[in-house]
Amino acid sequence: MIRVQTLTLAFLIFLTFSVLGQSASQFVIKGNVSDGQTGETLPFAAVFLANTTVGTVTNDKGDFVLRVPKPGSYDLIIKFAGYKTFIKSTQFFEAQTLEVNAKLEVETRQMRGVTVTAKKDEKWKRNLEDFKRGFLGTSPFARECKILNEEVIDFYFDEEKNIFEAFASEPLIIENRALGYRIKYVLEGYMVYFNEKYSSYWGYPSYEELRGDKKPRAKWLRNREVAYMGSVDHFFSSLFNNKLKEDGYMVQMAKDVEGKRYLDRNELDLYQFVKPGSTANSKRLEFENILYVTYTKELIPNHMGISVNVSGVPVSGNKQRSHFFLLEGKTYIEFEQNGYVYNPLDYLVSDYWGVEKMGDLMPIDYKNTRSANK
Structure with missing residues (x-):
């Protein structure tokens, strides 16, 4: 722990x-x-x-x-x-x-069978840079993020299981100058699974508005809308309201067969897989295989240098394409109207959404003026 x-x-x-x-x-x-x-x-x-x-x-x-x-x-x-x-x-x-x-309860942590990198040497610095790429992301907004208390982060490597782990002895303090937030992040886990070729992190952020005069605030408001539109939260909010097409999303299904991925070129009516949730205010997306999501209302800027084709499925143009799938043993994703997902560790995202990490995330109480004015 x-x-x-x-x-x-x-x-x-x-x-x-x-x-x-x-x-x-x-x-x-x-x-x-x-x-x-x-x-x-x-x-x-x-x-x-x-x-x-x-x-x-x-x-x-x-x-x-x-x-x-x-x-x-x-x-x-x-x-x-x-x-x-x-x-x-x-x-x-x-x-x-x-x-x-x-x-x-008092916190205790047992570290057995792992290599500890707590000394702030060159190896620690390299691990820190890898962590920041995996945690903050590599987008333009992520590049304007700074962890103010990097010294509280330490790293572990489990040689037997080939797993890299990072933890923080205190909540991380992150200043996001692109979106105008100071974030306190209680990091509960950060894992890179080299054998399985994926990484995950989880924790609890709280957001505080940065102070600024008229010019930076105008920039922050513009950037917040850019960060929100096309995000995972925006996608699930649109799905809840059955407005995917209206909001610019195209969904397709893919399958892996004998090591090869086959994408159905036909657009999928994803709402047919939406069922009532466990509460009167939630819904469940029940599906199998892999879902590809293309957001058509915003193109990827040339300066981002983001590859959205890590899965090997052909991509045309510079539209934002992501894909996600449920982890083994999971059967649904439950979510609310604001895009809040009950079980975020039950599925994995990749491609564009995989690039957008902590540096692009917005608080769930963010009010999008464009959607509100529709």
Whole structure:
């Protein structure tokens, strides 16, 4: 699991997030954070809704109040140095006050049979560059991202299983100058599976608006729309509303047969595979094989230098093409109207979406003015 160290006072102060909506909210989360063994309360613990701009910290008695600005499904995250991350899935579709008394468990980490690269030498620096490419991405927006506390990242390599792992002893602090966000990211896992030839990372980001005058803010607003349109979140939001074609998406199905991939050239009506979800506010995409998604309303700029043909399936022109498939044993992807996916580790994306990583991700409470004005 994740090894943790004591947070500095500066970082604790830095964790004071701005909560959206100063007026009274219908949806409130309040509670207390304490040590699960001793019962001692934990002041200045970070409390936030993952993938949003909503968060706060506990007071000197370990108490907190979090006001949720709009209905939806959220992951409530509580993080304190030296303790495991507390995670609670919440749903707000009717006015309510949710009480959460979080008893945190001490974090321990066992490292057996792995090579540790904790010393900040040349090897560590090379590993760091590989990590940033895999975590932030390689897009133009990713190039404007900077991890402000790189020194908290360490690396491990399991020689027996041929797996590379990165972890952070504190939440990563990322400044995205392209989109205008400062992000605190609780990294739960980052793995590169060399034998299987894929990588994955998972964790819990919280977003805070950067301050800027009129000129950079105008740039950020433009870039945010570019980042959102054609993204995974935008795709699933469009699918939920049965508006894929209207929003510029073309979907095709492919199959792997005896080591070769065959793409059906016909456009697929993907909505026929959408079923009711586990809640009244979610839907499920149930499918087999591989789905190719082409976004036609935005071309890949020449300066990006992105290859969207890593799968070997022919690609015409410079349209944004991605593909995704379910991992073994998984049968569906469940999602909500805003594009929020319940089970993001159950499927893998590649090609264009594979290039767009943390440097291009938007909070789920982002309001797209173009869609809102339709």
